[in-house]
Amino acid sequence: MVTRKEKRELEKDTNYFFEFVKIKEHFCRNLDRKLKRVKDPRHQSYVTYGTDLLLLMIIVKNASNCKSMREMSHRLNRDECIENIKKVLRLESLDELPNYDTINDFLMKVSPEELEHIRTYIIQELLKKRSLERYRIKGGYWGVIVDGTGLFSFKEEHCDHCLRRVYTDEETGDKQTVYMHHVLEAKLVVGDMVLSIGSEFIENESKDVSKQDCELKAFYRLVEKLKETFKRLPICILGDSLYACEGVFHLCEQYRWKYILRFKEGRIQSLGDEFQAQKKLEQSTMKNVFWANDLAYQARTVNMLEGTVEEQEKQKQFLFLTNIRVNERNAKALVSAGRHRWHIENQGFNHQKNHRYHIEHANSHDYQAMKNHYLLTQITDILMQLYEKGLDVLKRIRKSKKEISSNLLEAIRTRLLTDEDISHLKKPIQVRLT
Ligand SMILES: [Zn+2]
Incomplete structure (x- = not known):
């Protein structure tokens, strides 16, 4: 434990936003370029802001734990913040940040696949790092947790793809339909970190489907995408008892994957x-x-x-x-692989709902924008885990997720990055993930 005096000393010289950027550069040097090269469906003659800026704004919003788009606009609207964002993206000029309508309009149009590619880029950069090898399950397999969760629910029909569930009031016998959106996640287990590598939305193709979509159907779509994206990655699926069925056994055999299922x-x-x-x-x-x-x-x-x-x-x-x-x-290790992963997985969604990111809050009513917000949250979450596990100060001073986020927000709003800081970004640094 550090004393309060040591804590002040440690924090005095720490610019948290700069540290965040440094770690981001260390693990994924080309991220900004990737953000900039996203296929932009907007009419180019009306475009003021680049895709890198629009996407980075949402990453900053998520990282700094702003609950709503409005709160983001309000908090980030400061000269220092504008200047900092301009500097890290190496923009020639930036007078104002885009407002939340502009960002949401863009997120309504951009293809979720584009954001999935960005996530894949980050994960592939990480997999190249030798230091993560020690987290493989015996035999060289990477643990991948698969689990679904509810995101949004509405009393009225929200879109053509909503899942529907009818509830009957026990006393009156009245029936009420709830409209929902769920997602199935695949998360790579790397020590204490659980990093999103695939998201599949559980959704009906149209309003009049005779049988609704479900977690298991979404699973087959998800793994097909995973196999296509990470062709040679040896995966060990960690899932609940829902997945203990012939279809899953067969698929793992075909892909030469392993599984440990409850x-x-x-x-x-x-x-x-x-x-x-x-x-x-x-x-x-x-x-x-x-x-x-x-x-x-x-x-x-x-x-x-x-x-x-x-x-x-x-x-x-x-x-x-x-x-x-x-x-x-291997018996004991297998039990703890199955069990331990269970534990962190449950924490994962809980954190994303209740501690940071508020994934149940709809930032837009448009379904495509909702998906894109969700994917940007997963991207942010990967970056934040690298930041939290990689930054020495955060390893020495125990902080809650909320505190870590508010420190980050404070830094981006008040501590001006210098040109020297930016040139430092080119220098390699050492990061040990623990
Ligand atoms: Zn809907």
Whole structure:
């Protein structure tokens, strides 16, 4: 722990915004160029602001935890801030920042694919870094968490793609329809960091579909995109019991991926029974971890593994289904891979909803803009995790996410970057992610 005096000393010379930019440059040197080269669907004769500026504004909005577009405009509207943004983007001139309508108009038009490409660029730069190798699961696989969550819900129909759910009032019998948008995320697990590598929106193709879209259908679309984007990345899917099904087993086999899935006995009864029978036979050993390899299921075999984990002073049991062969040496590691990842995953959405980014707040009513805002949040979240895990001061002084964001906002609004600062950006720095 640092004393309050040491804390003041440490913080006195720290320009948080500059540090953020330095870390961003360190990990993804060409990000600004990528932002600038986004395919711009606007009518070019009316264009005042470049795509790099419009997109960076939203990244800054998210990073500094502004709740709404209006709040962003209000907070960033300062000479120092305008000058800082101009400097980091190396713009020739910038008198005013674009207002939020201009930004939202752009986000209504730009293709979400363009933003997905930017995220892919960042992830690929990170994967090139040797330092992340140690976070692979045994056997060289990268853990990828897959999980869905609700983003928006409305009492009235919002667009043609809304998911619908009918609720019946128990007392009156009245029926009410709720209109929703959900998303399925794929997140790469890198130590304590969970970095978004794919997002698939769960949405109906049109109003009159006979069967609505669902998480599992979205999963098949998501993994197809992942395979196309990260062709040779050895992936180990970490998912809940919903994914313990033939379609997923087959797909992982085809892609040569691994999986560790939570298993609930009712999901595939025959497997649950077989596992319990084997366990009963060996009950006398009273191990903390129990596994059974080569359980027959349809045309293949799968492995099951059960571990007891202590959590908040309670013993909890977790059951997993995997196509990794379990043995004495890897059993514990597999349980903790499955379990530990679970924990951070739940935190991930919770943080994005309640602590920073407010992903349930719609920044625009337009569906395409909503998607683009969501993707920009995921991009920001990657940058923020690198910043938080990479900046020494933040490793030494414990701060809440809110505090980290407000420090960043304060710095961009009040601390003017010098030309010397900007020329420093070209120099390589050392960043250790811990
Ligand atoms: Zn909708």
